[in-house]
Amino acid sequence: MKATELQKYALPYAYLFTAKGKFSILIHILFLFIACKSGQSDQPRKVFRYNVDTGLSTLDPAYARDEFIIWGVSQLYNGLVQLDSDLKVQPAIAKRWEISDSGKTYTFYLRTDVYFHDNKCFTNGKGRKVTANDVAYSLGRIINPETASTGAWILNNKIDVKRFIDNEYQPFIIKNDSVFIIKLTKAFPPFITMLSMPYCYVVPKEAVEMYGKEFRSNPVGTGPFRFKLWEEGVKLVLEKNPNYFEMDKGKRLPYLDAVEVNFIENKQTAFMEFVQGKLDFFDGLEGSYKDELLTKNGQLKPNYQNRFRLEVNPYLNVEYMGFLMDTIDNAREDLPWHNILVRKAISKAIDREKMMMFLRNNIGLPANGGCVPPALAGSLQTQNVQYNLTEARELLAKAGYPNGKGLPVLVINTNKNFADIAAFMQKQLKEIGIQAEIEVTPGPSHRSSVSKGRLQFFRGSWIADYPDAENYLSLFYSKNKAPNGPNYTRFVNQEYDKLYEMSLTQTNDTLRWQNYRAMDSIVKHYSPVLPLYYAQSLRLVQPWVKGLKNNAMNSLILKNVDIEKKN
Template sequence: MTNNKLIYFLILLNFINFSCNKNYKTEINNNKQIFHYNQPAGLYSLDPAFARDQAHIWVVQQLFNTLVSFDDSLNLLPSLAKSWEISHDGCRYIFHLRDNVFFHNDKCFENETRKLIADDVVYSLQRLADEKTASPGRWVMSPISTNNNNLSVKAINDSTVVIYLKKPFTSFLSILAMPYCSIIPREAIQMYGESFSHHPIGTGPFVFKYWKKDVKLLLAKNENYFEFDSLGNKLPYLDGVSISFIKDKQVAFMDFLLGDFDFLSGIDPSFKDILFTDNGELKPEFKNKYIFQKSIFLNTEYLGFLISDDTPFNNKELRKAISLGIDRISMMKYLRNNLGYPALYGFIPPILNPLDSSNKYLNYDPHYAKQLLIASGYMDMPNKPKITLLTNDTYIDIAEYIQNQLSKIGLDISIELMPPATLRDLMFKGQAQFFRGSWIADYPDAENYFAIFFSNNIPPKGPNYTHFKNNTFDELYLSLLKTSNADKYEIIKQMNKILIEEMPVVPLYYDVSIRLLQPYVKGLNTNPMNNLNLKYTKIVN
């Protein structure tokens, strides 16, 4: 569909009575409050052990709970655990569980359901750490002590769990808030095995009802959910969630305009100029039709290199030439309508690196980039390997921009498009030499960004997809994990400078969260991790 057709359709929409769309939608839902959204990336599993990207995280957070959770300001709150204590040495965590949490009704239980107990926590975390599970989130269990390959996680009684760490780790509670650490029942895995990924049983605000891959996923209200709002009203408010999987983002955009979807997250390049001004604000003609939400998003978009003897990127001059050969400021202005910020300070967003937030290390410098390219020796190689940037179609405009920018310093690259899931698989297997990636913070600390450069986190142990290794960096990383006071910012500054010097990735921009909501959607707030918290969402007539 061309932009001209979209513009024609938008003109047509001015003659449509918006309230008729809402009334029609309410009628077909039999007056039920059903929240509709589209997920173009698709899903392959509803098992929280495989919730490694935002598409999967959003669904997992509706179906499951963790011991602790984040609010919209990223403060840690009790969830399945009502309270906890931490030992003076920082190596022992004692969690006290709620006594009113039940798993979703299912035939895997003798009596349709049962109460959550401490053994479920032990089982869930051990399963996440088990090599046989092959979870991409296995690495988050690495701070926990082990004994004969078993985690040091003990159930003292049905309502008390103790977790022992190898050494102090100041962000351990934040780790436990990650969807990977969701609590599941042993019975469900015993009955469904690998099919658990298509038949999830959790404790979350919504229960699984139906899934036809790439067509529709339906969730229903959990009538036995344990949480209440501040006025004592039972959560969630919604009766259900309906998720579609329309891959054509222009078609999905038109469906949103028609009122078939309740919110739109992220802005595709094909229609950004229709909605937004050059400065990233919603155009006046849409301000009275939709709720516009824009907020900080702890997501860094970047280009990654596989650093090994088998690739041309085992050469930091070449990596730095590519980085300094890209004009990030112009890229954000012309390709993203300034919806985001050029990554001039390094991989870590400045908000997490306050001691080094004024040094623009990555300003555009094509002259120096050419010098570095020559110094790298790549151009003089008799049979120099072809450089191909792997990405998906959402980022084709940025890939083509980078291709054009690098040609100006004398470096020719090609572009290969592939589905997001295929690219993630190649990155995990160490088969993606040059790729566009995103790092969305699992929790709001710089150490979470640095985790993807720690040498012990090379897959399958963790998310170090570049295979970057640096002994000094590793030592600083381990020191950072046990530092909780202002001293950590000096460590962060040192680690950032190592990444600037070695350039295992090319930071492109710091993202912002962009959402458009229908005017009848209430209680859906933004947050810096762009989580989708539907517990408090309402559809208001």
């Protein structure tokens, strides 16, 4: 290594004695070590390595309730359809499909070259061809009470689940081995996108019956990778499926030989593994290494720009503060937060641009619109809320609380991951005369209190289950009131409910989006929530990784990934 190369990593002398400086020294030493070793060895097999810091509870798609489980099962299984990088529905096991004019009948024409992975559950251990029976079994399995799938809601209110379970009718029709039909009780336009969810992945009955509860750790699917070994809490290894059906420019996918998942609980330790080149991909940044790597504008600092790639993508995730519009034991009209003018004043008092720059390194977009993220909202982004202290003070005075006089203390309820933003809001609200206190509780306790209606002003977050604006607008439908649904603010508006119900069965996209815009305007007017920012996914990727795609669902799509020779 030349002296000029060493100079690139030099740090200011005084900086070395700060806490952040000590962390930076460790990173720079690792960079020097890696640079000196470069070119000494080649990686014979193409293995993609990433880390999961929370561990995995299952590899059964019927329980794919969190991102890391979704990442794992997405390598092992396929559904009828899949989403591409633009969130457009594409063929998977189904090569094409038809939707009836009524919007209630879906006919899928299956590929005839899709096979389950080789496994001892099959005759002679050889994976068999997937048929329409497997699709019917898999969808029936997630609504079977004995399965207790966290994805049963997908088909609730879409088919008559009770009659299906009682064998009184059959919504899944098998015309032949390669034609599968679903009959809904009523139209639901986003349904085709819901079928791309991991809950709907196709599994073989033989494997589920052979392994029973241990199917969670003995997955058998059709995906680009097949199960090799899983030492829980240590390592998961998936190997290339040589019989995978998808092609890329005439070449059979996947390009990788294997995928290795590590389970390093300490995220800083995992980050150091990435810096050393022992991980090919690192998702999310936090703590000291976030500020060490990124500028306030969310760019890699010069010292790191040639070490790895920073990829920032839209993410269907909105972070917000919610107002409880009533309580379970009768609405209380005396709460000042029930006054629309007070809620609007609070919203205008928050400088979201400043918040994002100083607290999130501009990773994410200030939520000056509604609750639907820009990646889905399109023309919904109207009537934007702008930071304006003068208008905020005027609204408070108009509400009968000049300079905040007469208002009780506003308690900002949050978890520790959001405490910095709560402190920022506390300071901002003081400028218009609103005194605020912060109450930080552990995540599970916070979520429970929000669901039970115990908190007047609370931190909330919504990550899309499927890419349709309806998924966000459902947060304000009165029949979805918590604890039985995601309407945590308990917002009630008859006009909104009417529009929402109309949109559920409206098969004309133009008319449906007219309803969406009207609903969005109602929410913005009444302000039951204070949207703070639309999240973005942030990934660090090694330079030798090629073809890693992402979408606004933050999917981990590895079938197209290739690894070039490490320099």
